Amino acid sequence: MSLGSGPVIYTTLDFDQPWTLENYLKVGGYQALRMVLTEKIPPEHIIAEVKTSALRGRGGAGFPTGLKWSFMPRNYQGDKYIVCNTDEGEPGTCKDWDILRYNPHALIEGMAIAAYTMAVKTGYNYVHGEIFEAYERMEAACEEARAAGYLGKDILGTDFEFDLHNHLGYGAYVCGEETALLESIEGKKGQPRYKPPFPASFGLYGKPTTINNTETFSSIPYIIREGGQKFLELGRPNSGGTKLFSVSGHVNNPGNFELPMGTPFRKLLELAGGVRNGHKLKAVIPGGSSMPVLPGEIMMEVDMDYDSIQKAGSYLGSGAVIVMDETVCMVRALERLSYFYYEESCGQCTPCREGTGWLYRIVHRIEHGNGKPEDLDLLLELCDNIAGRTICALGDAAAWPVQGMLKHYRNEFEYHIEHKKCMV
Amino acid sequence: MLSVQVQEKIERELRKYPADQRQSAVMSALRFVQDEKGWIESSDMADVANYLGMAQMAVYEVATFYHMYNLKPMGKHTLTVCTNLSCQLCGAEEVLGYIKDKLGIGIGEVTADGKFGLREAECMGACVEAPLLSVNNKRLCFRLTPAKVDQILAELGGQP
Numbered sequence: 003m004s005l006g007s008g009p010v011i012y013t014t015l016d017f018d019q020p021w022t023l024e025n026y027l028k029v030g031g032y033q034a035l036r037m038v039l040t041e042k043i044p045p046e047h048i049i050a051e052v053k054t055s056a057l058r059g060r061g062g063a064g065f066p067t068g069l070k071w072s073f074m075p076r077n078y079q080g081d082k083y084i085v086c087n088t089d090e091g092e093p094g095t096c097k098d099w100d101i102l103r104y105n106p107h108a109l110i111e112g113m114a115i116a117a118y119t120m121a122v123k124t125g126y127n128y129v130h131g132e133i134f135e136a137y138e139r140m141e142a143a144c145e146e147a148r149a150a151g152y153l154g155k156d157i158l159g160t161d162f163e164f165d166l167h168n169h170l171g172y173g174a175y176v177c178g179e180e181t182a183l184l185e186s187i188e189g190k191k192g193q194p195r196y197k198p199p200f201p202a203s204f205g206l207y208g209k210p211t212t213i214n215n216t217e218t219f220s221s222i223p224y225i226i227r228e229g230g231q232k233f234l235e236l237g238r239p240n241s242g243g244t245k246l247f248s249v250s251g252h253v254n255n256p257g258n259f260e261l262p263m264g265t266p267f268r269k270l271l272e273l274a275g276g277v278r279n280g281h282k283l284k285a286v287i288p289g290g291s292s293m294p295v296l297p298g299e300i301m302m303e304v305d306m307d308y309d310s311i312q313k314a315g316s317y318l319g320s321g322a323v324i325v326m327d328e329t330v331c332m333v334r335a336l337e338r339l340s341y342f343y344y345e346e347s348c349g350q351c352t353p354c355r356e357g358t359g360w361l362y363r364i365v366h367r368i369e370h371g372n373g374k375p376e377d378l379d380l381l382l383e384l385c386d387n388i389a390g391r392t393i394c395a396l397g398d399a400a401a402w403p404v405q406g407m408l409k410h411y412r413n414e415f416e417y418h419i420e421h422k423k424c425m426v
Numbered sequence: 427m428l429s430v431q432v433q434e435k436i437e438r439e440l441r442k443y444p445a446d447q448r449q450s451a452v453m454s455a456l457r458f459v460q461d462e463k464g465w466i467e468s469s470d471m472a473d474v475a476n477y478l479g480m481a482q483m484a485v486y487e488v489a490t491f492y493h494m495y496n497l498k499p500m501g502k503h504t505l506t507v508c509t510n511l512s513c514q515l516c517g518a519e520e521v522l523g524y525i526k527d528k529l530g531i532g533i534g535e536v537t538a539d540g541k542f543g544l545r546e547a548e549c550m551g552a553c554v555e556a557p558l559l560s561v562n563n564k565r566l567c568f569r570l571t572p573a574k575v576d577q578i579l580a581e582l583g584g585q586p
């Protein structure tokens with residue numbers, strides 16, 4: 003696998019053991035936390051700096067982080083929490099995995115600064131169950147930070163107190179949804195909650211809680227150390243900073259890359275070694291499996307930032323780029339994805355529970371030569387009846403890939419139905 | 427009864443959560459039981475419920491909701507293969523087919539000697555190393571090829 007280092011997050015890759023505290027300190031690690039604590043920087047200033055940076059949530063929805071932090075009630079008496087979402091399970095996405103493996107202290111420092119800002123004493127990091135080795139590394143990094151006085155009581159000799167604990171998931175995609183994740187930490191089934199109330203008022207154990215993605219928290223030390231303006235200038239006006247891109251599928255050199263927001267897709271593809279075996283690029287899912295697919299020709303003109311991809315008809319999402327070459331049958335690809343959403347629906351809402359099953363069964367019968375001409379319109383009608391009518395966004399996530407595939411590759415589906423076999 | 431080792435591990439987990447939130451340790455408690463005996467049966471769920479002061483039903487809900495728990499014996503080494511899109515594009519189904527042939531079992535089955543069990547999984551969050559599998563939910567093995575599969579099976583003590 004290849005790994006592209008960058009200025010904000012993948013900063014320690016040149017070391018033999020990138021994950022140690024010692025090496026993190028060599029790249030300016032914990033300077034931001036030290037500055038915040040010793041200079042007693044007012045929390046409003048930190049939030050203002052994060053707003054200036056135009057940092058948007060890296061978990062998929064792109065919500066402005068500074069604004070989210072300002073929702074936490076400052077004068078609330080009693081426990082409050084911050085929670086990190088490392089439940090990376092959106093097919094194609096594995097950037098946060100490499101943060102835990104290679105720079106866990108960036109996350110710890112980012113969360114400590116967030117805790118100071120929101121006057122929180124306890125944080126949890128929810129880790130995807132399948133990446134057990136990364137969970138263990140994160141546990142070790144927290145121990146190391148505790149021993150060195152970056153976590154626990156009297157951090158860096160001040161009266162600031164914050165501790166961070168890791169909670170291992172055990173195989174449920176829906177727990178990536180932030181309220182399902184809270185339920186899961188509480189020791190329950192991971193079923194998303196109705197909103198409102200939002201986590202900022204009723205979160206973990208019913209207390210005010212802020213949830214951010216791993217990459218979001220890990221961007222904070224740079225923003226505080228170098229200034230929000232400098233982070234902003236790394237990227238584009240509405241998309242500050244760098245972004246981690248996971249490039250998987252049909253490329254010669256799959257891997258995670260940290261690049262400025264707005265980097266042309268063309269360049270990213272080149273870094274990932276180009277399409278495998280000299281094949282032709284067919285299609286790309288630009289932001290994790292839930293985002294609509296885009297044809298290769300369109301992608302080759304797109305820049306990797308929120309606005310540019312949205313203009314092209316999809317979303318940046320988690321920044322996971324799934325590359326498909328000319329050998330891919332889109333019906334088969336969609337069949338696999340539809341199965342995934344059907345399997346992972348938590349079953350609370352009828353449109354999602356029933357609808358994902360219908361989507362899967364119809365795409366399955368098309369793939370296996372039993373499709374009917376009216377199936378394609380039926381799929382689209384089902385999508386309309388799922389999207390926007392459910393408790394959480396898993397319903398939309400199931401509908402978008404279907405809509406994207408039918409928008410750009412309807413002919414392949416029609417061919418399958420008519421000829422009972424594949425076009426490619 | 428939960429073994430002393432499992433109890434000690436649960437105690438360590440409990441320190442992460444507020445004292446009145448013992449239920450938060452249920453996922454790890456079930457994991458520790460599975461690590462020890464390979465799977466979880468209802469008497470284990472009852473033990474965990476007692477230990478954490480939860481209703482048995484609540485433990486059962488958790489054990490059946492999360493996919494990585496084995497609710498039946500799954501062999502000494504449970505191999506779990508990801509077949510989601512990034513892995514599928516890189517040949518996961520072929521690899522899975524190879525493992526099935528080699529072990530002579532299907533998904534959800536265990537070899538006659540009880541050494542290997544086979545499961546299929548959704549995205550494991552390591553897609554750039556596709557195709558991949560996990561061994562007992564602990565160790566991920568990357569970029570699988572038939573030769574690599576042979577090597578893993580041999581290492582784990584199966585026939586080469």
Ligand SMILES: Cc1cc2nc3c(=O)[nH]c(=O)nc-3n(C[C@H](O)[C@H](O)[C@H](O)COP(=O)(O)O)c2cc1C
Nearest residue numbers: 059060061087089090091178179180214215218395
């Ligand atoms: C089905 C589903 C799965 C999700 N999975 C993840 C995930 O794996 N990681 C993540 O950070 N956010 C995930 N999210 C988004 C979270 O709900 C939440 O928006 C995010 O963690 C907030 O952090 P951010 O503002 O820093 O992005 C998911 C949402 C849904 C609906």
Ligand code: SF4
Nearest residue numbers: 348350351354392394
């Ligand atoms: S949309 Fe689906 S996954 Fe989300 S709460 Fe409803 S049933 Fe559960």
Ligand code: FES
Nearest residue numbers: 508513549550553
């Ligand atoms: S699709 Fe297999 S690990 Fe993500």
